[in-house]
């Protein structure tokens with residue numbers, strides 16, 4: 340089976356399983372799990388940030404990240420296609436009681452000017468207090484596109500000018516870092532909090548890290564408990580994350596090459612209307628109007644390829660470490676064979 344529905348479908352590699360089996364564990368709710376403590380410390384150091392908190396999921400690190408910055412009634416500026424807004428069950432309202440001001444960015448990337456144009460005047464009691472800007476890198480719904488760090492720097496300046504915090508949903512931040520040959524510390528300098536997933540392209544079975552200053556991470560620790568995210572011998576999972584950070588970052592470029600090859604092929608398919616340029620491991624494309632999406636997905640399934648529809652005529656392929664080069668060839672062959680009618 341070629342499973343390109345998401346990069347979350349990977350299974351731990353033998354080396355990762357070995358690392359998990361030998362993890363030095365303790366009760367992490369008591370702060371006694373050596374593997375979790377090491378993962379948190381080394382991840383924070385990698386980004387030049389003070390502290391980190393290991394959580395079960397990216398949804399939790401995003402939601403806690405938003406909660407540590409906001410009070411009920413505050414407003415969060417984010418893009419209309421952002422995961423924190425679209426795919427976290429209304430968590431911003433549910434967990435933080437905050438409202439959202441949605442930007443219409445370019446594939447999920449908005450500008451510093453957009454931020455400046457949407458900050459509410461805090462003295463006017465009619466408006467919610469704008470408190471936080473949240474950006475996503477890479478942008479999932481934007482087809483895995485990357486932000487230009489220079490634009491983020493301008494957004495940071497806009498935030499500083501208006502007393503706003505800046506959060507990064509970096510579920511796939513390492514894809515951006517590898518694609519753009521960037522330094523993690525550059526991100527650490529720009530954001531108040533960063534959420535990084537270990538269970539996407541990095542291949543761990545679960546786990547995300549929230550990075551930030553010590554005081555905010557102490558607050559986050561409390562919210563993790565409140566949300567039921569305190570895990571006990573979590574080191575078995577953290578060991579997988581630590582292994583992924585050590586062994587699976589550089590190889591992300593292989594996934595990017597697979598995505599680029601398939602995107603190139605799709606651009607040549609007559610039944611494809613358009614393909615978003617593949618910057619990292621995600622390919623989003625639009626089928627021509629005459630093509631029945633379900634028929635296309637069924638054609639792929641008949642060749643044991645599992646993909647997802649993410650909107651009208653929109654299909655998403657996500658590449659990861661469990662898709663081999665031979666499977667990419669098989670996928671390309673299947674794309675060539677499809678007849679829309």
Ligand SMILES: Cc1ncc(COP(=O)(O)O)c(C=O)c1O
Nearest residue numbers: 396397398399422475479508510
């Ligand atoms: C951009 C982005 N942020 C956050 C998440 C949430 O991660 P999790 O599934 O671990 O809750 C995802 C999941 O796919 C994602 O794509």
